[in-house]
Amino acid sequence: MIPAALVTSAAVLLFWALSDWGYLPLVLGVAGGIVTDRAGLSRKLGQDLAIIAIALTWISFISLHADLSDAGIARFAIALGGAVLIPYSISRWLYRDHAVRFPWAGGRWTRRMWTYIVVVVLAAYLILPFYFLTSGVYRNWPAVEDWNTIARLFMGVNAVGLWDELFFICTVYTLLMRHFRPWLANVLQAGIFVSFLWELGYQSWGPLLTIPFALVQGLIFSWTKNLLYVVTVHLLFDAVVFLVIVHAHHPEALPIFPLVHGF
DSSP: OHHHHHHHHHHIIIIISOOGGGHHHHHHHHHHHHHHHHTTSOSSHHHHHHHHHHHHHHHHTSOOSOOOSHHHHHHHHHHHHHHHHHHHHIIIIISOOOOOOOOOOOSOOOHHHHHHHHHHHHHHHHHHHHHHHHHOGGGGSOOOOSHHHHHHHHHHHHHHHHHHIIIIIIIIIHHHHTTSOHHHHHHHHHHHHHHHHHHHTOOTTTHHHHHHHHHHHHHHHHHHOOHHHHHHHHHHHHHHHHHHHHHHHOTTTOOOOGGGTTO
């Protein structure tokens, strides 16, 4: 567990503390995984931690602060796209174990699954406006002034939401579950997930929201084995995030959150 915990702590340093010292536990974690494998205490832990470490290093080369310019969108596309494609390519063509997969289909959605979607949307509507407006973190996203930037914000929020599930759940969580019980793998991936979201803009008391969200997304994936469902839940949540950010910058243009009127 120690090597994996070092990799998670590296993400905390790289994306939360914004410290280059994060590369040290990243290297130590991978090295520890390799040593553990050679000692016969694990199997392929080192190579799986190396995949995660490579992806985290790739992401760390750019600032994660929201940027809706052409250059900013291009940087995000290259950094986040590479963080998914590189681990997938290594797993499929170098290691040939196909450990990183994207199981879009997962059977019929149950009444329980539909009920949870309703709960998520309702909770997002009630909680997110209060969080963004009282903490002021909506200022971490650019003020949208015209339809072009509004469209860019909508696409950006949804693209990052989709990427979150492809990387943190289908890549990090899946690789960690090859070595640890689901609850422990979930805690480890959540530490990386929340650190990323912190630099992205979910600061102040945001971790009180993002930590449970990251853990629940992992649990849902373990429960359903259905990436489409997990992505749907996330994008509906992010749709409310988008509306709150627009409302925060232009409350008179989008007065749909009366419960936080006056903040």
